[in-house]
Amino acid sequence: MQAGASSFRQLDYKAAWYGSRVWKADRWFPSSKTCSSPTCGQRHGGLTLADRTWTCTACGVTHERDHNAAANLLSAMLADAA
Template identity: 50%
Template structure:
């Protein structure tokens, strides 16, 4: 984790992440083990102190931001009403773009973080 966070901080001027409450997410018994194994809290802690050391910026996006449901295509910004956790890819009804859920969320989180700057 140290190597990954160091590389991220050295290669980027700003890093955008969701402000998740990991403690509350661990209460979901079907996801708790996977979340604990991923060590999200530790990843965030490392990113925070390393961005401070290197003079970089960490951009926190609100935990309620609809990152998975919002189309990341420039100029579209269509938002789906519901998106169950078992949906991994979806097609935007407005622009027709096909999105991978995680890649789309990463793009919208970055855009939201940069917009709040």
């Protein structure tokens, strides 16, 4: 069994209990490194864990790493649901 697999099983169980479901992104999904601007999507390959903010070289939007990742994950989840 994979590390953390029982955690996801528990989350699935609890979600079903409350009439919801769990969505899991691929481990290598570049949520922090991809510009979340609706007209861009440029990937910043040189981003490190120490970089908390970054500016997209394609569109000039400045991103806070965690907010950008959340926006990208939400978009991917909604695209999956459609």
